[in-house]
Amino acid sequence: MKNRGYFDYNATTPLSESVRRAMFSAMETFENPSAAYADPEGAKRIMSQARLDIADLIGAKPEQIFFTSGATESNNWVLRSILEESPEASCFVTSAIEHDATLAAGKMICDQYGHDMRIVQPDTTGIVSPSSVEGACASQVSLISIMLANNETGAIQPIQQIAAIALSKRAFFHVDAVQAAGKLEVDVEELGCDSLSLSGHKFHGPKGIGVLYLKDPSRLAPMIVGGGQENGLRAGTENIVGIAGMGVAAADAKFNLSIHLKHIKELRAALLLALSRYDVAYSINGPTDLQKTVASTLNLSFHGVRAEALAARLNLCNGISVSLGSACSTNKDRRHSHVLQSMGLCEDRLVSALRISFGKDTNLSDIEILAAAISDGLRVIQSLAAAE
Numbered sequence: 325m326k327n328r329g330y331f332d333y334n335a336t337t338p339l340s341e342s343v344r345r346a347m348f349s350a351m352e353t354f355e356n357p358s359a360a361y362a363d364p365e366g367a368k369r370i371m372s373q374a375r376l377d378i379a380d381l382i383g384a385k386p387e388q389i390f391f392t393s394g395a396t397e398s399n400n401w402v403l404r405s406i407l408e409e410s411p412e413a414s415c416f417v418t419s420a421i422e423h424d425a426t427l428a429a430g431k432m433i434c435d436q437y438g439h440d441m442r443i444v445q446p447d448t449t450g451i452v453s454p455s456s457v458e459g460a461c462a463s464q465v466s467l468i469s470i471m472l473a474n475n476e477t478g479a480i481q482p483i484q485q486i487a488a489i490a491l492s493k494r495a496f497f498h499v500d501a502v503q504a505a506g507k508l509e510v511d512v513e514e515l516g517c518d519s520l521s522l523s524g525h526k527f528h529g530p531k532g533i534g535v536l537y538l539k540d541p542s543r544l545a546p547m548i549v550g551g552g553q554e555n556g557l558r559a560g561t562e563n564i565v566g567i568a569g570m571g572v573a574a575a576d577a578k579f580n581l582s583i584h585l586k587h588i589k590e591l592r593a594a595l596l597l598a599l600s601r602y603d604v605a606y607s608i609n610g611p612t613d614l615q616k617t618v619a620s621t622l623n624l625s626f627h628g629v630r631a632e633a634l635a636a637r638l639n640l641c642n643g644i645s646v647s648l649g650s651a652c653s654t655n656k657d658r659r660h661s662h663v664l665q666s667m668g669l670c671e672d673r674l675v676s677a678l679r680i681s682f683g684k685d686t687n688l689s690d691i692e693i694l695a696a697a698i699s700d701g702l703r704v705i706q707s708l709a710a711a712e
């Protein structure tokens with residue numbers, strides 16, 4: 325798939341050239357890093373460098389970083405481990421805007437152990453208020469899990485204030501930071517979380533590799549047991565090629581962060597300006613104060629037009645890929661995005677919502693082509709509807 329016309333960076337991002345090179349080079353290292361004879365300059369070094377680079381991206385220590393298969397596993401691990409050991413009928417607080425890697429896992433585990441899962445609704449801009457999290461906490465709350473940036477709207481959540489609530493309730497606090505890494509400054513100390521999950525492929529690394537940061541690794545039981553890898557917390561021979569790729573992606577993300585932030589802000593401003601120039605009417609689904617969103621995500625409703633029709637036309641006529649919401653929800657038979665629904669948007673806004681997400685390989689001419697194609701698509705769809 326080519327990158328031009330690709331506006332679905334929140335689903336996944338293309339591999340960077342530096343990541344590809346690191347992965348090819350790691351393929352030459354076939355030894356098992358746990359083998360007694362393993363060369364300290366081989367797989368072991370690849371792993372320790374990657375752990376260091378990923379720790380550096382989020383202000384953690386390397387010994388707090390545990391490799392997993394991705395954020396789905398990381399989220400499941402935290403939820404299962406904390407909720408399994410929690411006293412019966414304790415409470416798990418999360419929000420309605422979380423990814424299914426939290427919501428579905430939370431429901432399954434709470435049902436299994438008889439815990440009370442409390443789902444906090446966001447406001448109409450997709451932000452979860454600390455007071456509503458506090459209000460949802462029962463006297464015995466064992467776990468709170470709130471994402472840092474939403475994958476559909478880009479809304480940045482008030483994590484520091486929620487961390488303070490978790491601390492006051494003596495609850496374990498998990499943060500899903502999948503959509504923030506490489507797009508925002510992420511510092512686990514500043515956030516005040518006990519754990520945090522990342523997926524490599526969301527910031528130009530490979531798929532099938534992620535991490536779980538644990539402030540205190542002794543707090544969690546392993547989810548996968550076996551050969552004792554990852555300090556006994558996540559067994560299984562390590563995915564060295566994936567780890568090498570994610571490590572380089574993290575180093576690049578950290579090194580390029582300020583340039584990248586400037587770039588995506590420029591692209592967002594250019595897209596909104598171009599749509600206005602084409603007289604396209606839209607509503608922003610998410611915070612209208614753009615300071616409160618990740619700049620590379622725009623969720624827009626084009627009133628009176630079904631987003632499916634517009635997305636299909638953009639794809640077929642212009643070779644442009646946009647999304648209707650989370651890529652994973654395409655596998656489910658939901659009628660609307662659960663995120664937008666939880667924000668209380670009306671039916672018209674729900675059916676006409678398009679998620680546009682871009683990144684480092686997007687340029688201003690791509691944005692101009694996208695805006696022109698949206699304007700053209702809307703005109704054609706609206707005139708066909710008028711002729712019916």
Ligand code: PLP
Pocket residue numbers: 334335393394395396397423425471473474475500502503523525532534650651652
């Ligand atoms: N959390 C968020 C916010 C996501 O956007 C995603 C993927 O889209 C995940 C978790 C799951 O990541 P993965 O599928 O890489 O495990």
